[in-house]
Amino acid sequence: DNLPFDANYLPECLEVYSGDAxxxxxxxLNGVLKDYVPVHTEKNTSSITVMIDGEFAYIEVEGRQVLNKLGGIVLPEVAINPELLIQSIIKGENND
Structure with a gap:
């Protein structure tokens, strides 16, 4: 029942969940990548969930769109700290 985000809405917080994570x-957060957990490539993801500023914005289950209220949202250009990205990848590999 919620309306899509307004045109040119710039989110503060963007979260993407894969599968049952x-x-x-x-x-x-505020255009800066704070955490990244790689998805195992050999594992097919049955669902994708995107939350924008604490609200469900997009849900896809087994290739079917269940919710899409992205509307006019403008995804931020993300600043990536290379050291954080490397640490996240190593942390993900160690959890295998």
Whole structure:
């Protein structure tokens, strides 16, 4: 029942969840990548969930769009700290 985000809406917080993950695979705050957990390539993801500023914005389950209220949202250009990205990848590999 919620309306899509307004045109040119710039989110402060963007979270992307893959499959049944409890924590976001991608977490962006104020345009800065804060956390990244790689998805295992050999594992097919059955669902994708995107949260914008704490609200469900997009949900896809088994290739079917269940919710899409992205509307006029403008995804931020993300500043990536290379050291954080490397640490996140190493942390993801160690959890295998």
């Amino acid at each position: 409890d924590d976001a695979n991608i977490f962006v």
